Amino acid sequence: MACLRESDLQGYLEESGATPLRRMVESHLVSCARCRTAFDRVVATHQRVNAWLSELASPADELAVDVRGALSRVLGRVEAHANADYHLARLLAPAAVEIPWYVSLYCNVRELIREDLLGKDKLPPLALTSKPIAVKSIWGLYAKNPKSRYISVAVHAAVFALLMVTFTNKAVQQKLSERLNLIDPNIEPYKPPAPKQAAGGGGGGAREIPPVTKGQAPKPALKQFTPPMVVKEPPKLAMAPTIVAPPDTVLPQNSLPNWGDPLAKLVNGSNGPGFGGGMGNGSGGALGSGRGAGFGPGDGGGIGGGVYRAGGGVSQPAVIFKVDPEYSEEARKAKYSGTVMLAVIVDAEGRARDIHVVKSLGMGLDEKAIEAVAKWKFKPGMKGGQAVNVRATIEVNFRLL
Amino acid sequence: MRQSHEALLLTDGPELTSDHVFEELFLEHYPRLVRTLLRLVGNPGQAEELAADAFYRLHQHRSQDQPDENLAGWLYRTAMNLGLDAMRANSRRSRREERAQREGLGNQTPGNPLYELLAEEQRERVRTVISHLKPIQGQVLLMGSSGFTCKEIAEVLGSRPDSLYMLISRARAQFEKEYVSLYGRAE
Numbered sequence: 001m002a003c004l005r006e007s008d009l010q011g012y013l014e015e016s017g018a019t020p021l022r023r024m025v026e027s028h029l030v031s032c033a034r035c036r037t038a039f040d041r042v043v044a045t046h047q048r049v050n051a052w053l054s055e056l057a058s059p060a061d062e063l064a065v066d067v068r069g070a071l072s073r074v075l076g077r078v079e080a081h082a083n084a085d086y087h088l089a090r091l092l093a094p095a096a097v098e099i100p101w102y103v104s105l106y107c108n109v110r111e112l113i114r115e116d117l118l119g120k121d122k123l124p125p126l127a128l129t130s131k132p133i134a135v136k137s138i139w140g141l142y143a144k145n146p147k148s149r150y151i152s153v154a155v156h157a158a159v160f161a162l163l164m165v166t167f168t169n170k171a172v173q174q175k176l177s178e179r180l181n182l183i184d185p186n187i188e189p190y191k192p193p194a195p196k197q198a199a200g201g202g203g204g205g206a207r208e209i210p211p212v213t214k215g216q217a218p219k220p221a222l223k224q225f226t227p228p229m230v231v232k233e234p235p236k237l238a239m240a241p242t243i244v245a246p247p248d249t250v251l252p253q254n255s256l257p258n259w260g261d262p263l264a265k266l267v268n269g270s271n272g273p274g275f276g277g278g279m280g281n282g283s284g285g286a287l288g289s290g291r292g293a294g295f296g297p298g299d300g301g302g303i304g305g306g307v308y309r310a311g312g313g314v315s316q317p318a319v320i321f322k323v324d325p326e327y328s329e330e331a332r333k334a335k336y337s338g339t340v341m342l343a344v345i346v347d348a349e350g351r352a353r354d355i356h357v358v359k360s361l362g363m364g365l366d367e368k369a370i371e372a373v374a375k376w377k378f379k380p381g382m383k384g385g386q387a388v389n390v391r392a393t394i395e396v397n398f399r400l401l
Numbered sequence: 402m403r404q405s406h407e408a409l410l411l412t413d414g415p416e417l418t419s420d421h422v423f424e425e426l427f428l429e430h431y432p433r434l435v436r437t438l439l440r441l442v443g444n445p446g447q448a449e450e451l452a453a454d455a456f457y458r459l460h461q462h463r464s465q466d467q468p469d470e471n472l473a474g475w476l477y478r479t480a481m482n483l484g485l486d487a488m489r490a491n492s493r494r495s496r497r498e499e500r501a502q503r504e505g506l507g508n509q510t511p512g513n514p515l516y517e518l519l520a521e522e523q524r525e526r527v528r529t530v531i532s533h534l535k536p537i538q539g540q541v542l543l544m545g546s547s548g549f550t551c552k553e554i555a556e557v558l559g560s561r562p563d564s565l566y567m568l569i570s571r572a573r574a575q576f577e578k579e580y581v582s583l584y585g586r587a588e
Contacts, residue, residue: 005563005567006567006570006571007563007564007566007567007570008563008566009570010566010567010569010570010573011562011563011566014551014566014569015551042570045573045574045577046573048577049542049573049576049577050546052523052526052527052530052576052580053527053542053543053545053546054546055520055523055524055527056440056443056524056527056528056543056546057440057546058439058443058524060439060445061436061439061440063445065431065432065435065449067427067428067431067432070427070431070449070452070453071424071427071428071431073453074427074453074456074457074460075420075424077453077457078457078460078461081461
């Protein structure tokens with residue numbers, strides 16, 4: 001006979017009385033030791049768990065429960081929820097009313113094709129059944145208040161009369177006929193001076209008959225160590241030639257391998273008829289027809305046709321030592337006074353050279369002014385931290401006390 | 402002849418939409434459901450509230466015309482889940498404080514405070530072990546300890562007696578195993 005199942009053993013404990021299950025279990029346990037062991041284990045578990053679960057019993061189990069009250073509360077809650085649902089259902093449209101967008105689109109397109117394009121199911125034109133009803137004209141309101149009409153006519157007449165009186169007046173007509181001259185003012189003297197550009201020049205040569213050769217211009221630098229020249233013998237210590245100009249100066253360039261004047265026409269290997277080293281027609285150790293270590297027809301450094309001018313990154317020279325000019329005997333006797341204006345070049349050493357009279361006084365005072373300024377000592381104009389030649393204007397006053 | 406509620410539950414489920422049938426079901430099962438939940442949560446007020454909530458959900462469940470042949474099973478299963486959720490939500494300390502306050506106000510059988518404290522601690526242990534079981538296992542153990550007969554439990558669960566016996570046996574074994582693992586065999 002097969003052993004008892006776990007459910008049979010548990011059923012024996014759960015049921016009471018002489019049920020068929022209990023009789024079958026009892027008869028089997030008499031003859032099966034294995035099932036008796038299992039039964040003992042089930043009984044022990046049953047008793048322990050029952051003991052633990054019995055702990056949950058409390059005096060509150062015997063408390064009376066208000067069933068009717070609880071039922072009324074639940075039904076009230078159900079009714080409140082039903083009312084809320086009813087109101088919400090009235091607010092919201094039923095789901096059946098909602099038509100999907102693709103269905104609506106299809107119906108509209110189908111209706112458009114059938115009615116407008118194919119002419120099918122087209123409805124007859126709408127017959128107007130309404131009839132116009134005569135209403136009272138709003139302009140008839142004036143009939144009730146004729147004073148408004150008179151006031152309107154009077155106001156218009158007054159305005160017309162005022163305009164006629166005004167424009168027929170002689171003074172008004174004369175004033176209107178006056179010609180007004182518009183003046184185009186010349187504001188050039190009042191414009192701020194434009195920033196001055198740095199200028200200068202340089203030149204050189206080796207007293208050769210052919211004109212200077214065409215070639216590549218040296219790089220600009222603030223200080224010159226080697227002037228540009230045609231290289232006939234390779235030097236033992238090669239150094240790139242430079243011209244004196246601000247380093248950011250843009251010179252005309254070409255791709256020739258030799259040094260030379262980029263503005264020349266021929267490549268002939270000549271340094272030019274100038275002198276003082278360098279290349280060109282001028283003098284000095286640079287390039288061009290001018291004088292100095294720059295490039296171009298001017299003198300001094302830099303590039304172009306003149307020396308530096310104050311502005312554009314070049315500072316103004318300042319007098320640090322001056323000698324008062326003497327009066328000429330002739331001017332003293334004549335008690336003559338005035339101002340001599342001189343144009344000078346203040347070189348990098350702070351001396352004035354190339355002194356020219358811009359505004360003359362005569363009576364020997366011009367010479368006395370040149371003589372005095374030649375003795376003056378300047379703080380030179382500075383360009384990029386380096387002293388450079390700068391053109392300046394000096395006024396020398398002659399006054400008798 | 403008046404038909405028993407159990408027979409109504411098993412045979413006439415789809416017709417339980419009327420308030421009359423719901424009322425009879427409520428009067429039949431509400432007290433027993435409260436006692437079962439009281440063993441789980443330990444608070445009479447909370448047990449009544451949970452039982453009412455279970456019946457309210459049953460009414461909503463029926464109003465949705467959802468076919469369910471075993472309303473009592475649905476009701477006890479829902480109540481058991483609600484009780485387990487409430488038991489997990491409440492902290493042990495808050496329940497103990499409420500119990501102490503309630504006993505201080507209305508306890509009719511004053512006893513040894515130490516004994517009461519130990520008994521309450523033991524109840525908390527049993528409830529904790531029940532919360533570790535499967536809901537169906539905890540449900541059959543609580544219903545059995547609340548006075549339900551095996552026949553009644555089988556009708557509520559809609560299962561055969563031998564299946565119920567197997568379920569009870571495994572629930573008890575699992576309960577003992579969980580208890581020993583949590584608190585030791587000496588206890």
